[in-house]
Amino acid sequence: MHDHDHTHAHLDPNSGDRRVAVAIWANAILTVAQIVGGIFSGSLALIADALHNFSDMASLIIAFAARKIARRPADSRMTFGYGRIEVVAAVVNYTTLIVIGLYLIYEGGMRLVEPTEVAGWTVVIIATVALVVDALTALLTYSMQKGSVNMRALFLHNLSDALASVAVIVAGTLIILYDMWWVDPAITIGIAVYILYLAFTEIGAPVRTLMLGCPPDVDGEAVLQAVQEVEDVTELHHVHLWQMQENTPALDAHIVLTEQGWTRIEAIKSQIKGVLKNRFGIAHTTLEFEHPHYPHEGAVLYGHDEGPQHNRGHQGH
Numbered sequence: 674m675h676d677h678d679h680t681h682a683h684l685d686p687n688s689g690d691r692r693v694a695v696a697i698w699a700n701a702i703l704t705v706a707q708i709v710g711g712i713f714s715g716s717l718a719l720i721a722d723a724l725h726n727f728s729d730m731a732s733l734i735i736a737f738a739a740r741k742i743a744r745r746p747a748d749s750r751m752t753f754g755y756g757r758i759e760v761v762a763a764v765v766n767y768t769t770l771i772v773i774g775l776y777l778i779y780e781g782g783m784r785l786v787e788p789t790e791v792a793g794w795t796v797v798i799i800a801t802v803a804l805v806v807d808a809l810t811a812l813l814t815y816s817m818q819k820g821s822v823n824m825r826a827l828f829l830h831n832l833s834d835a836l837a838s839v840a841v842i843v844a845g846t847l848i849i850l851y852d853m854w855w856v857d858p859a860i861t862i863g864i865a866v867y868i869l870y871l872a873f874t875e876i877g878a879p880v881r882t883l884m885l886g887c888p889p890d891v892d893g894e895a896v897l898q899a900v901q902e903v904e905d906v907t908e909l910h911h912v913h914l915w916q917m918q919e920n921t922p923a924l925d926a927h928i929v930l931t932e933q934g935w936t937r938i939e940a941i942k943s944q945i946k947g948v949l950k951n952r953f954g955i956a957h958t959t960l961e962f963e964h965p966h967y968p969h970e971g972a973v974l975y976g977h978d979e980g981p982q983h984n985r986g987h988q989g990h
Contacts, residue, residue: 700733717784718844719795728769732830757882777861780861800838807831911976925960
């Protein structure tokens with residue numbers, strides 16, 4: 674079973690918004706500088722870093738908008754509220770990283786086949802400025818990423834940018850010292866591979882949330898067992914264990930009681946909710962109780978469709 678720790682460092686929302694706004698402007702200016710520098714110096718690595726920074730700027734704008742929208746209260750159109758928009762933003766941001774990574778591998782490969790002369794000093798100077806901006810942006814978003822998949826996607830964007838800038842500086846230095854022009858596209862491919870690694874390893878969590886998957890830090894079998902152990906509970910079915918938002922696990926379930934249990938439904942409900950909240954951090958529950966004489970026949974344990982007999986809920990004690 675899993676004990677939850679929901680202690681996250683939360684910034685004041687307006688303070689967080691200001692940090693993101695500063696990072697947007699810094700990345701916008703940097704992107705323009707890198708593209709111009711990349712064109713004049715002939716450096717694909719610099720342009721690669723610029724594209725990555727451009728994706729960061731887009732990510733920052735998406736994250737900024739998502740933060741604003743997520744704070745809206747639930748209404749008749751969105752009865753669950755707008756919090757999940759941050760999960761959507763994270764998926765969008767990781768997807769852009771994947772597209773950019775694949776494009777850079779293609780361009781880097783073409784440059785390895787047909788090397789282009791690169792102005793090393795221009796590369797080093799602009800990449801150094803980029804490193805400062807990337808490090809600043811990563812610092813601004815670091816404390817905001819611990820409790821938000823949206824801001825984590827953003828932080829990883831910024832961190833990978835900072836590392837990419839270091840790689841570009843190394844490439845420019847080798848070009849200055851040894852005329853190793855092939856290092857530029859080679860570094861570009863290395864940056865791209867790292868970008869893809871980050872994106873593919875991180876995109877699973879927000880996709881899982883959007884797919885209404887079981888929260889990754891909650892043991893579903895342990896949850897069911899804990900409910901089964903409550904006195905006068907004989908069976909569970911139609912169980913849905915999911916996340917309303919990234920840090921908000923929820924449970925829906927049908928529960929069959931004994932005849933004795935039917936006379937004390939409220940006490941059993943209170944006990945189950947207490948177990949779920951205290952042991953698993955599940956505060957949002959919707960429980961439907963069924964009389965032992967009128968249980969749902971042939972009900973599946975998970976989901977809501979009719980299923981084969983072997984997939985029925987666990988029988989009583």
